[in-house]
Amino acid sequence: MFYDTLSNAHGMAHDPFKAIVAPRPIGWIGSRGRDGSRNLSPYSFFNAVSDRPKIVMFSSSGRKDSLRNVEETGVFTANFVSGPLIGAMNASSVAVPYGTDEFAIAGLTPVDGRLVDAPYVAESVAVLECRVTTITTLKDMGGADTDSHAVFGQVVGIHIDESVIREGRFDLALAQPIMRLGYMDYAGIGPIFELGRPKPPTAV
Incomplete structure (x- = not known):
């Protein structure tokens, strides 16, 4: 099958786009408003985009509370979602009025960041403390603004629980990451294997 995305006439029960671009890490974003209120929300559009410097990005479809908070304060945390925290992550996705504390829900x-004025999840095995570098409203191919907003943050501090460090590595088998798929689907990781990069052929 083929369909153009302007008409989006795919004929399926649900749009397959996010299922095709999968799996994706979950951006579990902790933030604080100017009024001091805490917020914790999972975002399905999240990833690392650079390691020199270390920069992550999450995208908000619509002007949600996390976006408002990072615009006001310029900081946020990204909290690692592991298997034991699936229920808590899902609970924090509930739509509630601004100022409601999803940590409590x-x-x-909640723990205050060491380098940023934003809360993080104490139970998370890894946390990134981030300072905003760019917030941009995404445009379509015609140059018109959309209602999607990308937040880029430079990682200034990293917390790692000692329980998931093994042989000098952040051990993903121990950390049990949960990933976002399409629709309402999630997944853990299967067997982990290493794959070395191929070496260029030797010149004759």
Whole structure:
């Protein structure tokens, strides 16, 4: 099958786009408003985009509370979602009025960042403390603004629980990452294997 995305006439029960671009890490974003209120929300559009410097990005479809908070304060945390935290992550996705504390809803322990004025999840095995570098409203191919907004943040501090460090590595088998698929689907990781990069052929 083929369909153009302007008409989006795919004939399926649900749009397959996000299922095709999968899996994606979950951006579990912790932030604080100018009024001091805490917010914790999972975003399905999240990833690392650079390692020199270390920069991550999450995208908000619509002007959600996390976007408002990072615009006001310029900082946020990205919290690692592991298997034991699936229920809490899902609980924090509930739509509630601005100023409602999702940490409390999800039964999680908020901790203030060491380098940024934003809360993080104490129960998370890894946390990135981030300072905003860019917030941009995404444009379509005609140059018109959309209602999607990308937030880029430079990682200034990293927390790692000692329980997931093995042989000098952040061990993903121990950390049990949960990934976002399409629709309402999620997945853990299967067997982990290493794959070395091929070496260029030797000149004759």
